[in-house]
Amino acid sequence: MYNETPGPGQFAHITIGESDALDFLDRLATDDAFRDEVAQNPGGVLLAHGIALDAANIPETVTLASKEEIAEFVERERRKKAGARNVLGFAIFYYVLGAMPLVISKDDGAG
Amino acid sequence: MARVRRPVFLFFTCQDHPFLDVEQLLRGVVEPAALRRVYGLSAAVGGAVPLTEDELQLILSLPSDDWVESADPRTETLADRGLILRNGDDPVDGERRRRDELLAETGWNPYAALFHFLTRWQGVDLRAWAPGDEPPDELPPVRREDLEQFVAERGPPPPAFHPREPSGRVTELPLVDGVGAIFELLPKRKTTRAFDEGRALFTEELSILLRSVFGVHGSATALPGVVTLKRTSPSGGGLHPVEAYLLVAGVDGLAPGLYRYLAEQHALELLEALESSRDARRLGTSFMSGQTYFGSAHVLVVMAARFERNHWKYNAHDKAYPAILMDAAHLSQTLYLVAAEMGLGAFVTAAVNTADVDERLGLDGYREGSLVICGFGPPAAEPSPFDPRFEPYTPSR
Numbered sequence: 001m002y003n004e005t006p007g008p009g010q011f012a013h014i015t016i017g018e019s020d021a022l023d024f025l026d027r028l029a030t031d032d033a034f035r036d037e038v039a040q041n042p043g044g045v046l047l048a049h050g051i052a053l054d055a056a057n058i059p060e061t062v063t064l065a066s067k068e069e070i071a072e073f074v075e076r077e078r079r080k081k082a083g084a085r086n087v088l089g090f091a092i093f094y095y096v097l098g099a100m101p102l103v104i105s106k107d108d109g110a111g
Numbered sequence: 112m113a114r115v116r117r118p119v120f121l122f123f124t125c126q127d128h129p130f131l132d133v134e135q136l137l138r139g140v141v142e143p144a145a146l147r148r149v150y151g152l153s154a155a156v157g158g159a160v161p162l163t164e165d166e167l168q169l170i171l172s173l174p175s176d177d178w179v180e181s182a183d184p185r186t187e188t189l190a191d192r193g194l195i196l197r198n199g200d201d202p203v204d205g206e207r208r209r210r211d212e213l214l215a216e217t218g219w220n221p222y223a224a225l226f227h228f229l230t231r232w233q234g235v236d237l238r239a240w241a242p243g244d245e246p247p248d249e250l251p252p253v254r255r256e257d258l259e260q261f262v263a264e265r266g267p268p269p270p271a272f273h274p275r276e277p278s279g280r281v282t283e284l285p286l287v288d289g290v291g292a293i294f295e296l297l298p299k300r301k302t303t304r305a306f307d308e309g310r311a312l313f314t315e316e317l318s319i320l321l322r323s324v325f326g327v328h329g330s331a332t333a334l335p336g337v338v339t340l341k342r343t344s345p346s347g348g349g350l351h352p353v354e355a356y357l358l359v360a361g362v363d364g365l366a367p368g369l370y371r372y373l374a375e376q377h378a379l380e381l382l383e384a385l386e387s388s389r390d391a392r393r394l395g396t397s398f399m400s401g402q403t404y405f406g407s408a409h410v411l412v413v414m415a416a417r418f419e420r421n422h423w424k425y426n427a428h429d430k431a432y433p434a435i436l437m438d439a440a441h442l443s444q445t446l447y448l449v450a451a452e453m454g455l456g457a458f459v460t461a462a463v464n465t466a467d468v469d470e471r472l473g474l475d476g477y478r479e480g481s482l483v484i485c486g487f488g489p490p491a492a493e494p495s496p497f498d499p500r501f502e503p504y505t506p507s508r
Contacts, residue, residue: 025131053134065135070136
């Protein structure tokens with residue numbers, strides 16, 4: 001079980017988008033071939049996904065976190081996101097309250 | 112070498128998104144660490160664009176009031192994304208420069224511009240969210256269990272009546288009914304979501320409603336060229352910057368199409384003819400983000416504000432934009448009341464693809480842009496399944 005208290009934020013040299021970030025983790029949780037690619041060439045594969053790490057911070061021997069732990073994180077975050085943006089919400093509000101529909105426009109990544 | 116500058120109407124926001132500490136991930140540890148992202152928000156582009164720390168620093172190093180030469184290759188990618196303005200021949204660059212300059216020239220308050228241009232909709236269609244594999248032609252009624260699921264996830268809403276801690280003596284007011292036509296009319300005001308497509312609206316009905324709501328009933332000239340108009344609704348500064356554009360679908364003697372109401376002459380100017388009522392209703396539904404229950408109206412009125420007329424007096428003013436929105440709200444209420452008096456149904460909606468509407472009407476969005484849509488016409492005999500079922504209410508004592 002991982003620590004659910006978020007650590008300090010990461011900012012510099014990461015350009016991966018919000019939805020791509022979870023997709024990236026999802027692949028690490030499910031795709032063995034992709035995990036092998038990351039283990040063999042972490043700097044190159046991460047850079048291709050918009051995550052630039054200093055070479056000094058990449059371990060000589062990569063030991064990726066377990067698929068189960070990563071999957072648990074991804075599932076939890078996706079569930080939270082789905083709860084915040086209930087796709088049924090738009091329909092319910094125009095029906096019950098007769099007011100402007102609740103609808104989320106195309107996700108622009110800005111939350 | 113490119114000549115570039117920072118847009119005047121550019122803002123930044125910082126947000127955290129869920130992610131894992133990547134360095135720890137490579138060491139076998141799952142450690143949440145927010146993906147902290149800065150976004151550039153450009154009123155001239157209308158979207159949120161992610162930025163790296165280096166890119167942010169580069170933008171901040173540029174002036175907004177002068178063009179400077181830059182050989183930094185990052186300026187090209189930033190200009191491509193609209194966060195830096197580039198002084199070249201590219202038409203997209205030119206349009207972004209024009210918009211940024213126009214925002215200043217037409218007196219937009221920066222925060223109002225941020226809100227207005229970052230909340231415009233384009234291509235939103237509620238039907239895409241409807242259950243099922245394919246978007247339906249008509250929005251389906253919603254089941255009770257969907258509401259129960261929604262409430263289960265969000266909890267109940269704050270109560271309808273605003274509770275406060277008992278803090279003072281309560282004085283009950285006499286329950287006296289007003290006497291006169293207005294008091295009989297007010298309870299009839301309602302939102303209509305089903306219209307009688309089998310009966311056309313008469314041109315006379317259209318004329319009465321337009322003149323009553325959007326017509327001019329008085330004018331005053333303070334100085335040559337400085338004219339104040341009087342409508343049946345109030346307007347901030349007496350400027351009446353809200354114009355009426357019509358999408359006609361079912362009016363006897365008036366071809367389906369897009370029209371502009373000319374208040375000066377009480378006349379309609381055809382902007383674009385449409386093939387049929389069906390095409391008009393389909394276009395109206397797309398304007399209103401797929402709200403098919405409103406799409407059956409005989410006439411839609413796009414309320415579009417001439418921002419620069421309001422901004423002539425309220426230049427870059429904090430309260431200019433709320434005053435414009437209030438103008439549109441007053442007009443919609445007057446339209447509701449006039450429609451009720453005439454036995455017509457009416458509605459107003461802010462769930463509008465305003466970017467699409469502006470483009471179709473040929474509005475540049477900066478000098479003049481759409482805000483909300485009202486609609487009206489003969490109501491259907493049966494209410495819409497989307498209508499709330501109101502019971503009479505008497506104040507509790």
